[in-house]
Amino acid sequence: MSSKVCKNCGSSDIDVDQARGDAVCMTCGSVLEDNIIVSEVEFVETGGGGSSAVGQFVSTDAGGINPSFGDNHFSGVGRESRAQTLQRARLNINTLGHQLQMNKHCLDTALNFYKMALMKHLTSGRKNSHVVAACLYLVCRTEGTPHMLLDLSDILQVNVYMLGRTFLVLSRELCINAPAIGTHSPASAGFTLLHSAE
Structure with a gap:
């Protein structure tokens, strides 16, 4: 919190x-802030024989002149990447959701x-299509739509x-209470199969 x-x-x-x-809302x-930069770069060898860059982060809140990497080639990379990720997710969610005839809400x-x-x-570390599908299924469970994971x-x-x-994983880590499906609904068969696999 801030x-x-x-x-x-x-x-x-x-x-x-x-x-x-x-810093993200x-x-x-x-x-809100993504131009925290590294003022000093040092490369160290990792256990697997690779290398990684280490340094000290300098926030724009600290004041003063912010040093830059070369010709500012890397400025805004985080924001673009995040925006592209969300744009791709929105497209995938809309495409899959329309196939299931889900409403805009x-x-x-x-x-x-x-x-x-x-x-x-x-x-x-997860396939984007799996995360998108899991997010849509979370909605199905919380909104009580008739869709199954199958x-x-x-x-x-x-x-x-x-x-x-x-x-x-998503329902647990995001603390979203996904109501159980009724025992007589056809969707319960898919969910019962899911739990028996664990």
């Missing part, structure tokens, strides 16, 4: 991550779930258990 306030929505729920070098997802909610997953780094699995042509694992 004493900063988002210029876009006015929220004071700001996630400042010194390691990533950014947790309400609307705006990147559900698609917007799924995108918000995706933004939350992105903030908590839950998208790293529907998403069929459209994407991926194993239902792989999607189920991603769904369970």
Whole structure:
């Protein structure tokens, strides 16, 4: 948490991550600060024989002149990458959601779930299509739509258990209470299969 306030929505729920070098509004997802730069670079050898750069982060809040890397070639890279990731996620959510005939409210909610997953780094190491499907299924569960995880699995042509694992991680890590499906609904068969695989 920070004493900063988002210029876009006015929220004071700001996630400042010194390691990533950014400050992000947790309400609307705006990147408030992403030009924290490295003032001193040192390369060290890692255990696997590779190398990594280490240095000290210098925030724009610290004042003074900010040193730059070469010809400012890297300026704004984080924002562009994040914007592109969210744009691609929105397109994928809309495409998959329209195939399931989901309304705009559900698609917007799924995108918000995706933004939350992105903030908590839950998208790293996972296929984007699996995260998108899990976000849509979270909406199906929270909104009570008649869609099953098997529907998403069929459209994407991926194993239902792989999607189920991603769904369970997202619902747990994002603290989203996905209501259980009724025992007599056809969707419960897919969810029962999912839990029996664990």
